[in-house]
Amino acid sequence: MKRIRRSVWAAGVVLLVGGLLAGCSQEYDDERGKGDAPVxxxxxDDTPAEVFNMPDGFGNLATKCVGHGFRAYVTTNATGPSNVQIVEDKTCGG
Structure with missing residues (x-):
């Protein structure tokens, strides 16, 4: 009886992990090739961000007001995920 329970538990874990990996592996890629999520x-808000270009090998930095009273800072890097920071900014009114 314990052997069956372990087998069922193991099969459930394999299905759960497989489902999670399958969901993560689907990358969205729009016609611009940016991989932006659909809205x-x-x-x-399609207003442009202020972009600061960094030397080759370093992620560029983009910033803009988001929401009311917040500013987002986003880095890009071709070799890894982007970094995002959202901080309070009183100059970002609304």
Whole structure:
């Protein structure tokens, strides 16, 4: 009886991990090749960000106001995930 329970438990873990990995492996890639997530109703803030270019091998930095009273800082890097920081910024009114 214990052997069956272990087998069922192991099969459940394999299915769970497999499902998680399958969900993570699907990369969204739009026509611009940016991999941006879709925005419901296409209603978003498309104003440009201020971009600071870094030397080759370093991620570029982009910043802009997001929401009311917050600023986002985002880095890009071709070799890894981007870093995002959102901080309070009183100059970002709304």
């Amino acid at each position: 419901q109703g296409k209603a978003g």
